[in-house]
Amino acid sequence: MKWAEFRVHTTQEAIEPVSNVLHESGAAGVAIEDPHDLVQDWGDKFGEMYDLSPDDYPEEGVYVKAYFPMNDSFSATMDLVKDRILQLTQCEINLGQATMEYVEVDDEDWANAWKKYYHPVQVTERVIIVPTWEDYQAQENDIIIELDPGMAFGTGTHPTTILSIRALEQTVEANDRVIDVGTGSGVLALAAWKFGAQTITAYDLDQVAVTSAKENLVLNQADHAIEVKQNNLLEGVQENVADVIVANILAEVIVSFADEAFKVVKPGGSYITSGIITRKKADVIDALESAGFIVDEVTELNDWVAIKARKPV
Missing domain, CATH: 3.30.70.260 (ACT domain)
Structure with missing residues (x-):
């Protein structure tokens, strides 16, 4: 063919x-x-x-x-x-x-x-993203996330994914409940699980991404720990249930459901957003603050931005 x-x-x-x-x-x-x-x-x-x-x-x-x-x-x-x-x-x-x-x-x-x-990429001091076709020998203390990108975007090499994983590593605590909005390949949900989150739900509107994410969970023996669903952003999700929400999607989309994210995250919980080009950073910050979040940290890599915000107690 x-x-x-x-x-x-x-x-x-x-x-x-x-x-x-x-x-x-x-x-x-x-x-x-x-x-x-x-x-x-x-x-x-x-x-x-x-x-x-x-x-x-x-x-x-x-x-x-x-x-x-x-x-x-x-x-x-x-x-x-x-x-x-x-x-x-x-x-x-x-x-x-x-x-x-x-x-x-x-x-x-x-x-x-x-x-x-796509080759093995060291995202943090501990986290390495490894494509399934690469032969990588893990070192002591390495956290390996194995991926077959397939037809879902999110291989771990894009700056927005790297920024999101770094923010998750600093934020997720043992037994946290994490929601990944727009999961793509499932890489961020897998990272949250590797960092000790107990309950993880990953949403994507695209059925192709849902299927790809589920396949990557199996590759990492995480299919028992992470639930992947087809869903439109946070539609239908209960209020005050997530310790951490992560959304690596377009800035315009982040702005559109900032109020919903504020309702879903617990008081004292964190909201990590990425997929934001530098020139749209102020728009996202304004939307998060208008929803009630307190912006704690803004990080940048190659013209891309990640924002970590917190819901007041």
Whole structure:
């Protein structure tokens, strides 16, 4: 079978929404070519695993690549994907150049092409994200999260995921109840479990993400400990039940349900948000404070922001 490697030239800000469009349109794999990766300090422990060529990367902006089967519905799928990506501007998302093109690749080529972008990544002093196809020998005190990204966005390498995991490590305490909103691959729910949370619920509106997250729970022997459900944000969730809520999603979405998050988190509990491009940091802070939260910490990495807020006792 022939496959198409579909490439979107866009901005850092648009990585997640564009990736979501591609996943929801049936992409069998998504990869990011971000020039930041060429200068990112991955640490001596994993530096030898990265063999990145500058020729594959844009001088500015990023490439988001996805792989689609070239079947009878391919042309219609491409038209729909292009329209949906361009519609993101209605949400005030800067798409940059927004050029879109594709090339044909053979079945064997596509199966391995996107995997070259994902290697073991040390997210914190203890946490290492390891793709299933990598052979990694764990060291003492390592916390390993094994992932098969599949068709769900969230491999552990994106700055928003890294910031979220670091915030969870500082926040989650033994026996906490954690809710992960927009779970994607399930990586943040898995991190919360590794940090000692007792009750974890992960929500995603996309059924593909729900399925992928469940598969990753099995990989980590965590399917007994984490419940994954298809749900629209925090719709229907009881009030004052979560010690920690984490939401790594678009800034506009975080703003839209700040009041609901305030109701669901317990007094004294924490709300960790990420997926926020720097220029939208103030909007999210305003929304959280208007809902009643106290902002405790703001961290940044490569133009992305994570905000840790607290519900007063």
